[in-house]
Amino acid sequence: IDGSAQKKLGLKRVSGLGMNEKELMANSALSDWVVLDLNRGKQPKLPYDDSSFDVVLCQLSIDYLTSPLEVMQEVGRVLKPGGRVAIIFSNRLFIQKAVGLWTGADDIDHTYTVASYLRFSGGGFTNIKAEDLSTRKGKGKAQQIIGDPLYVVTAVRS
The missing domain is CATH 3.40.50.150 (Vaccinia Virus protein VP39)
Known part of the structure; x- marks a missing residue:
């Protein structure tokens, strides 16, 4: 989702979760983001x-x-x-x-x-x-x- 899609869809918040901080930072559509590897640890937790x-x-x-x-x-x-x-x-x-x-x-x-x-x-x-x-x-x-x-x-x- 890019910034224009966020407006068109009327989204108030778009959160991103991924492993690549640079990609997350560069995504203007994201209201907030978290760098997280869901394969680390015993129990994945969002x-x-x-x-x-x-x-x-x-x-x-x-x-x-x-x-x-x-x-x-x-x-x-x-x-x-x-x-x-x-x-x-x-x-x-x-x-x-x-x-x-x-x-x-x-x-x-x-x-x-x-x-x-x-x-x-x-x-x-x-x-x-x-x-x-x-x-x-x-x-x-x-x-x-x-x-x-x-x-x-x-x-x-x-």
Whole structure:
């Protein structure tokens, strides 16, 4: 989300959480940000109050989480009832950093895996849906076959 999208969507607050301080600092859309490695420590803990967000977006990072169920439980904790989560992922990744479960699976398996994280996390998620956002349009047969793979799994906190 950039600064213009924040205004267009009427967002009062956009919080960022990631591992790259320079990227977080450079993102003008963020109201606040935290540098945090969710793979460190025994129990991942999001540094936010209970029921403090309407929406949580996890973008291109689910494939690197070593405790995804615990992280999704935390997402459920920080979401308001009726709040939404969107987990966006691709099959383009740093293979040496991704978790083994992810590297040995295809896109359909990835989608089921992410949906399972939400369902079994204890985060109170319902209405779990998956969508293929891949671009398969363009010039040339390779672009039409391969495209740019992108998927999203969404859910609502009960």
